[in-house]
Structure formats: structure tokens, C-alpha cells
Amino acid sequence: MTTLIAKELSFAYQKTPLFNQINFELHSGQIHCILGPNGVGKSTLLNCLAGVYQPTHGAVMLDDHPLTKVTPAARARKIAYVPQMSSERTPVAFSLRDYVLLGRAPYLGLLAAPRQSDIEQANKLLKRFGLADRADNSYSAVSGGQQQLASIVRALLQEPALIIFDEPTSALDVANQVRVLQLIRQLAHDGYGIVLTTHDPNQALLLNDQVSTLAQDGQWHSGAAAEILTSENLSQVYQLPLQVVELPESHQKTCIVDSTTFRNLET
Numbered sequence: 001m002t003t004l005i006a007k008e009l010s011f012a013y014q015k016t017p018l019f020n021q022i023n024f025e026l027h028s029g030q031i032h033c034i035l036g037p038n039g040v041g042k043s044t045l046l047n048c049l050a051g052v053y054q055p056t057h058g059a060v061m062l063d064d065h066p067l068t069k070v071t072p073a074a075r076a077r078k079i080a081y082v083p084q085m086s087s088e089r090t091p092v093a094f095s096l097r098d099y100v101l102l103g104r105a106p107y108l109g110l111l112a113a114p115r116q117s118d119i120e121q122a123n124k125l126l127k128r129f130g131l132a133d134r135a136d137n138s139y140s141a142v143s144g145g146q147q148q149l150a151s152i153v154r155a156l157l158q159e160p161a162l163i164i165f166d167e168p169t170s171a172l173d174v175a176n177q178v179r180v181l182q183l184i185r186q187l188a189h190d191g192y193g194i195v196l197t198t199h200d201p202n203q204a205l206l207l208n209d210q211v212s213t214l215a216q217d218g219q220w221h222s223g224a225a226a227e228i229l230t231s232e233n234l235s236q237v238y239q240l241p242l243q244v245v246e247l248p249e250s251h252q253k254t255c256i257v258d259s260t261t262f263r264n265l266e267t
């Protein structure tokens with residue numbers, strides 16, 4: 001069992017605080033979705049949880065050890081971080097296979113090449129994500145969605161206990177979005193702890209586990225999906241009239257803007 005616990009976390013880039021006194025918990029087997037408007041600080045929070053940024057106040061504990069005291073190699077064997085896709089195409093001089101094999105780095109000695117077993121594992125996962133025929137292509141020459149899937153493969157090859165995903169479906173078509181959500185559910189079932197940010201409340205409703213919302217005024221609400229994903233809270237967070245309704249047969253909850261509200265919205 002691995003746990004990542006943030007206590008009273010605050011962060012400011014300059015002097016203006018982005019978020020204040022946030023408490024967050026992730027345990028093995030859990031899925032924790034973080035929702036909030038653009039620019040509110042979700043990626044920054046994930047960077048703090050991954051140990052990339054130092055919070056201005058509070059601490060992040062990995063299995064009861066301050067994250068700052070865990071060596072980068074030990075951290076990489078516990079936590080994989082899949083950052084947000086950039087719309088810019090930064091040239092990367094790797095093939096797609098070599099890119100995903102970077103995930104094995106925490107298990108290899110300095111300058112050691114991946115082993116045959118690493119390559120086989122990479123090929124297996126590339127195939128699972130429909131990337132096998134692109135494995136020898138340059139990473140820079142595949143689509144944004146394929147790069148996003150490759151970054152997920154790289155995280156899985158890292159064999160962490162916890163995975164931090166920043167908007168893992170942002171570049172994906174609807175079928176691949178569902179595949180990634182199913183994968184996330186399967187990973188949690190297999191015992192991984194997953195934290196992800198998403199702009200789609202319906203993804204959090206589908207995953208139906210732990211949810212946190214961060215609003216523009218800094219208000220942070222955390223709890224079970226049913227408790228947090230209410231019409232009232234989501235409307236408050238996004239400053240837009242949103243309704244969480246239950247579909248008649250499946251009883252699946254879904255978040256909508258009804259057409260009357262849509263027509264009457266002022267732009």
C-alpha cells in the first residue's frame with residue numbers, strides 16, 4: 001500500500017497565492033480526479049504532488065516520508081508523472097519505442113541500455129495502445145494523440161505505485177478517451193493509485209471515485225464523487241449553470257448545460 005498525502009499545501013509563483021492550505025490524499029487502488037477552471041492551478045498542484053515544485057507552505061508525504069527527502073531514483077520507482085501535452089511540437093530525436101523506454105531509466109544503471117525484456121515489455125504495451133506500427137517512427141513525427149498515448153506507455157513502463165496524469169485525454173478522440181479511462185479504472189483495480197486532472201466532469205462521474213474541485217476563489221472541496229459532483233458545486237466552480245442529471249435506465253449521472261440555459265447564456 002502506497003500513500004501520497006499533502007498537508008496544508010500552499011503555492012505562489014510570485015506573491016499572489018495560487019492555492020492555500022490544500023489537503024489531499026491518494027492511496028493505492030484509488031482514482032482521484034481534480035477539476036477546476038483554466039488557470040486555477042491544477043497543473044501546479046500536480047507538480048507539487050510529483051515533487052517537481054516546492055510548495056510555499058505545507059508538505060507532501062510519500063508513505064510517511066517527506067517527498068523532499070526521497071531520492072529522485074526512489075521517487076521515480078514510486079511515482080510516474082505524465083505531464084500535460086504541449087501544443088508545441090518540440091523536436092525529440094527518439095523513435096517512439098526509445099521514447100517509451102525512457103520509462104525504464106529508474107531501473108537501469110547510468111548509461112546502461114534497456115534489456116531485451118524491457119524492449120519486449122515496451123513492444124507489448126505499444127501494441128496494446130495501437131502504436132506498434134509507429135514504434136520505429138520518430139516521436140516528433142507522430143500525432144499529438146499518439147504522443148499522449150506514448151507518454152502513458154512510458155509511465156506504465158516505469159512500474160510505479162502511483163501515476164499522476166495531467167489531462168491524459170486532452171488530445172484524444174472520444175474512443176481513445178474511453179480507452180484511457182478504462183485503462184485508468186483497470187490500473188486502479190490492479191492496485192495503482194491514480195490522480196488525474198480533467199476538464200470534463202463526466203469523466204469524473206464515470207470513474208466515480210475520489211474527486212477534488214479547485215475554484216477560482218481558491219475554494220477546495222474534496223471527497224467522494226457523489227458528494228462533490230453536484231449541480232451546485234460544479235456550477236459554483238465553473239461559474240456556469242450546470243446540471244448533474246441521472247440517465248433513466250443506467251442511472252449513470254451526467255453533467256449538462258440544458259438547451260434553455262445555453263440559449264440564454266450571455267457571452
Ligand SMILES: Nc1ncnc2c1ncn2[C@@H]1O[C@H](COP(=O)(O)OP(=O)(O)OP(=O)(O)O)[C@@H](O)[C@H]1O
Nearest residue numbers: 013014018036037038039040041042043044045084
Ligand atoms: N512557471 C510559471 N510562472 C509564473 N506563473 C505561472 C507559471 N506556470 C503557471 N503559471 C500561472 O499559474 C496559474 C495556474 O497555472 P496552472 O497551469 O497550474 O493552471 P491549470 O489549472 O492547470 O490550467 P489549465 O486548466 O488551463 O491547464 C496560471 O495563471 C498560470 O499563468
